[in-house]
Amino acid sequence: MTTGGWINMFLSVGFVTVLFVYCVTRVLRGPGAKQEHELGHVEPLDEEESETR
Incomplete structure (x- = not known):
């Protein structure tokens, strides 16, 4: 295999390995690791409110 092939293989395998570990x-x-990206709590609509909309 050529030098370019080895470089390409190591970069590809390294990228996939890092992505897998991440x-x-x-x-x-779990979900509690980062709190800054947490979405706001959404309350469900009552049945009466959904019928009037």
Whole structure:
């Protein structure tokens, strides 16, 4: 394999490995790890309010 092939392979495998580790750590940490990206709580509409809209 040529030098360019080795570089391409290492970059590709390295990128996928880093992405995999990042995703696994995000899943294992759970939803409470970062609070700044939390969405606001949305209350469901009452049945009476939804009928009038």
